Amino acid sequence: xxxxxxxxxxxxxxxVGWTVTLxxxxxxxxxxxxMLKNDLDTFLKMLDxxxxxxxxxxxxxxxSFKSPxxxxxxxxxxxxxxxxxxxxNLGIGIVSKEERExxxxxxxxxxxxxxxxxxxxxxxxxxxxxxxxxxxxxVSWLFISGLAxxxxxxxxxVLINASxxxxxxIFFSIGLVISVAAKKIKAVLPVSLGLVFxxxxxxxxxxxxxxxxxxxxxxxxxxxxxxxxxxxxxENAYLIIGTAIVMICISASYLLFKRRDIHSV
Amino acid sequence: MNIYRRELRAHRKSLIxxxxxxxxxxxxxxxxxxxxxxxxAGGFNEMMAQMPKSLQGLFGVGVFDLSNVLDYFGVMFIxxxxxxxxxxxxxxxxxxxxxxxxKTVEFLMVKPVSRTQIIxxxxxxxxxxxxxxxxxxxxxxxxxxxxxxxGDPYFQGLTKLMLSLFAVQLLFLVIGSAFAAMISNAKLSxxxxxxxxxxxxxxxxxxxxxxxxxxxxFVSIFKYFDAKVILKGxxxxxxxxxxxxxxxxxxxxxxxxxxxRDLKI
Numbered sequence: 430x431x432x433x434x435x436x437x438x439x440x441x442x443x444x445v446g447w448t449v450t451l452x453x454x455x456x457x458x459x460x461x462x463x464m465l466k467n468d469l470d471t472f473l474k475m476l477d478x479x480x481x482x483x484x485x486x487x488x489x490x491x492x493s494f495k496s497p498x499x500x501x502x503x504x505x506x507x508x509x510x511x512x513x514x515x516x517x518n519l520g521i522g523i524v525s526k527e528e529r530e531x532x533x534x535x536x537x538x539x540x541x542x543x544x545x546x547x548x549x550x551x552x553x554x555x556x557x558x559x560x561x562x563x564x565x566x567x568v569s570w571l572f573i574s575g576l577a578x579x580x581x582x583x584x585x586x587v588l589i590n591a592s593x594x595x596x597x598x599i600f601f602s603i604g605l606v607i608s609v610a611a612k613k614i615k616a617v618l619p620v621s622l623g624l625v626f627x628x629x630x631x632x633x634x635x636x637x638x639x640x641x642x643x644x645x646x647x648x649x650x651x652x653x654x655x656x657x658x659x660x661x662x663x664e665n666a667y668l669i670i671g672t673a674i675v676m677i678c679i680s681a682s683y684l685l686f687k688r689r690d691i692h693s694v
Numbered sequence: 695m696n697i698y699r700r701e702l703r704a705h706r707k708s709l710i711x712x713x714x715x716x717x718x719x720x721x722x723x724x725x726x727x728x729x730x731x732x733x734x735a736g737g738f739n740e741m742m743a744q745m746p747k748s749l750q751g752l753f754g755v756g757v758f759d760l761s762n763v764l765d766y767f768g769v770m771f772i773x774x775x776x777x778x779x780x781x782x783x784x785x786x787x788x789x790x791x792x793x794x795x796x797k798t799v800e801f802l803m804v805k806p807v808s809r810t811q812i813i814x815x816x817x818x819x820x821x822x823x824x825x826x827x828x829x830x831x832x833x834x835x836x837x838x839x840x841x842x843x844x845g846d847p848y849f850q851g852l853t854k855l856m857l858s859l860f861a862v863q864l865l866f867l868v869i870g871s872a873f874a875a876m877i878s879n880a881k882l883s884x885x886x887x888x889x890x891x892x893x894x895x896x897x898x899x900x901x902x903x904x905x906x907x908x909x910x911x912f913v914s915i916f917k918y919f920d921a922k923v924i925l926k927g928x929x930x931x932x933x934x935x936x937x938x939x940x941x942x943x944x945x946x947x948x949x950x951x952x953x954x955r956d957l958k959i
Contacts, residue, residue, distance in 0.1 A: 454896065457896075457900070458899075458900070461748075461900065461903055461904050464748065464904060464906065465748050465749070465903065465904075468748045468749055469749065472749055494749075507896065507899065511892070514892075615792070615795070615796065616788060616792070616795065616880065616881075616884065617881075618784060618881075618884045618885065618888060619708070619784040619788060619884070622780050622784060622888060623711075623712070623715075623780065623781070623784075626776060626777050626780050627715055627719070627777070629773075629776075630719055630773045630774075630776070630777055631719065631722065633770075633773050634719075634723045634769065634770035634773050635719065635722040635723045635726065637726045641726075643722060
């Protein structure tokens with residue numbers, strides 16, 4: 430319990446920083462919506478003069494961006510990028526920092542087993558992620574409901590936003606297992622940014638279709654907003670893979686951390 | 695000279711990891727290229743051209759003709775630049791601040807070399823690393839493009855893009871080093887450099903979707919070297935001038951701050 434409280438206190442300012450960044454980001458991107466909607470309307474009218482085949486393809490693509498929720502999925506791509514960095518930083522940093530900052534022997538000599546220490550740290554991360562998401566969801570909901578002219582599908586909104594915290598948990602567990610398996614992590618940011626932007630780049634330009642095999646390799650693709658908008662559900666295959674990754678990574682982290690040689694000074 | 699060599703050796707592993715990832719990423723993206731892309735739906739490009747600029751930004755394709763191998767590469771250039779930018783910023787911030795982080799700064803400072811010489815050696819090492827990374831990216835791109843090219847000329851365009859990539863790398867490198875020289879906390883200086891990079895990336899996204907915030911393009915380095923403009927438009931030579939200004943300013947700032955600052959032991 431003490432470890433939990435201490436970790437929360439230590440991570441508080443960073444958490445506030447990320448929460449403000451995420452809320453600010455979504456607010457800024459959503460502010461462009463009214464202008465975009467005008468452009469979309471004129472474009473849809475212009476589309477009438479094109480062959481029906483193109484009209485059909487483009488019409489669907491354009492239509493999906495027309496509603497505030499549809500446009501929100503565009504903004505969500507970037508919220509997810511930022512949220513992933515937050516989660517990955519926590520994953521890489523929360524355990525490795527004790528060794529890096531030479532506080533490992535202090536923590537490990539407390540009458541708490543390593544399992545307990547890791548559990549307390551995991552709970553802290555969960556708390557941090559949930560608090561961040563509560564604020565993020567509130568702000569994004571205010572914007573979407575404020576911009577909507579007719580009703581919004583609350584189910585779909587909840588599914589999209591829940592996928593933010595779910596993806597964060599996946600990123601966090603990947604980061605955690607890497608940090609526990611690595612010999613030494615000298616600095617968190619270079620490792621975590623490298624990983625997140627690597628995943629992001631695969632997702633942004635190497636994945637071209639919904640049944641692309643590369644989708645398995647990047648958590649950015651596990652909860653496709655297009656799929657949520659159309660079907661109102663997650664894709665089962667990816668939900669299972671995501672759960673499996675989290676379970677494997679977390680249990681591997683416990684095993685590795687329990688046996689890890691920890692060098693003091 | 696010793697410092698230079700020592701830095702190169704220290705960064706060898708991370709450079710190899712980054713280079714291999716970059717190659718794999720470009721390779722994965724290029725396997726998705728097929729000459730039939732985009733051209734298949736007759737009139738598609740023509741329609742794209744009539745699309746309002748904001749929507750082109752939203753779809754991410756814009757003025758590019760996806761059936762042309764160079765244009766296809768142009769679409770993913772921003773992500774390549776983003777990756778290279780992260781690498782360079784982390785390198786620039788890390789190479790100066792790591793001595794204090796790893797408590798090796800006393801060892802370095804008692805050597806018979808001035809601080810100016812130390813910074814020069816470190817910046818030269820970082821520049822060498824960035825050049826190697828750029829060469830790996832260029833060679834992979836030339837190789838892969840020639841493999842997939844269907845006869846469209848790409849050599850000149852790709853050369854321009856790779857020179858732009860180098861400029862982006864150098865700029866983020868000196869931005870990172872300027873912050874590292876200014877802020878004595880290693881964690882904070884790399885966080886600030888990352889923040890600047892992410893903000894510039896988001897600004898480039900916003901400039902793409904909105905006409906109203908065009909003035910912001912001067913704030914984002916990614917917009918200085920926009921593949922769309924480099925390949926399709928008339929390049930505005932005010933950007934290289936601003937870039938040179940930023941480069942000199944950051945270099946000056948790095949030397950000035952690092953020479954006068956109190957080192958944390």
